[in-house]
Amino acid sequence: MYIIVVGGGKVGYYLTKALLDEGHEALVLEKNPDRVDVICNELGSVCLRGDGCEPAVLEGAGVGRADMLIAVTGDDEDNLVSCQVAKHMFNVPRTIARISNPRNETIFKKLGIDNTISSTRVILEYIQEEVPTHPLTHLLSIRDSGLEIVGVKIPPDSVIVGRAVKDIPLPPGSVLSLIIGKDRAPHVPTASTIIQAEDQIIAVTPPESEGALQAALRGA
């Protein structure tokens, strides 16, 4: 495939290197002449100086026969425009834009970009997978009493899902004071309140029982 990469920063450089290693024909467009020199010295004559958003520059890069254009500059708006110019002026079959602001993912889709890659989103998803739910969070210390108010989100696989509050073995001194359900409505729990998955529990606890409380609620 002939692939045009817009932006010769770190992402553009390593992407191009990988594409070349895989046997593709790749060309980088980069505005900064120093970066152009670096890339040409290290990868061969695969970098052209120019703004990858300008139709004339893209034309000079042979965009008409490109199978794909990947815009990986650090600026979302530049990546958007580069992809749109490639797509609408030169009928490049496939365009991919790197984005930093995760909100732009849906916007770019609406504006006709085939694919977006958000490093912010990738990292977030990884964290959410590794840590399936937020751990216990400190909300407030109640002055003089030595007690803390904490929030815990109940993961779907917690052992207490479906159990009544009275059947949860809470550590001494800990009290569940409020439950916020998926509907975002707050309820004061009674002994018979059943815990649901994704419930947000606000509890009062002495700091030394925090670990035990978290274990009791999240089923660790």
Add this chain to the structure above:
Amino acid sequence: MKKIVIMGCGRVGAKLAQLLDADGHQVTVLDINDYSFRRLLPPEFKGTALLGDGTDEGVLRQAGIEEADTFVAITQGDNRNIMAAQIAKHVFKVPKVVLRIYDPARRELYSKLGLEAFSPTTIFAQMLKEKIEG
């Protein structure tokens, strides 16, 4: 009276804001640099100056884009203007969207794609040419 959001408080953006404000419109001006707002001198300017990036959907909401009648993208960056204008038009369905694109080639493309875009490069060059040729 129209609700107008202007992105970019440079010379042109600020001048436009003042003209529209003087005509009694409700004007909000966005810029990423608060130093730019020095161009909007009270008490003459009675509109709103908002610090933020107009290519960010959240900032546009804050600027009142959902109720706006008109959105103007007039920053120094063609691509920023293009992106913000498209968000205003396609995401927020603002009835009237106008923008500046310096690059004539990009102006041509985005006009074809339905944006009301002006290229000062073309307009000014044409004007000078007419002056020179008489």
